[in-house]
Amino acid sequence: MDGKSTGTGRGGAALATAGGENRAALIGYLPGGxxxxxxLIGALRGMIDGGVEIVEIGLP
Structure with a gap:
């Protein structure tokens, strides 16, 4: 691997965009539920409105 793998889907696209702009992507995390x-839905919307590019939802 070249160390630049961004994965697939929308998350990979967000990482590729950030990398193309020579910056880090802002990734938010919330526990599911x-x-x-x-x-949770309100918090997700707030994170996105605040500029988060990727949201990770963890399941306990």
Whole structure:
């Protein structure tokens, strides 16, 4: 590998875009269902509105 693999899908596209602009991508993380599903959706929207390019949702 060349160390520049970006994966596939939208996440890979976001990483490729950031790399092409010589910067890091902003990646946010939330645990799944936290604090509750409606709250999670609101938090996700807030993260995206705040400029997060990739959201990772972890399952406990």
């Amino acid at each position: 936290f604090p509750r599903v409606p709250g």
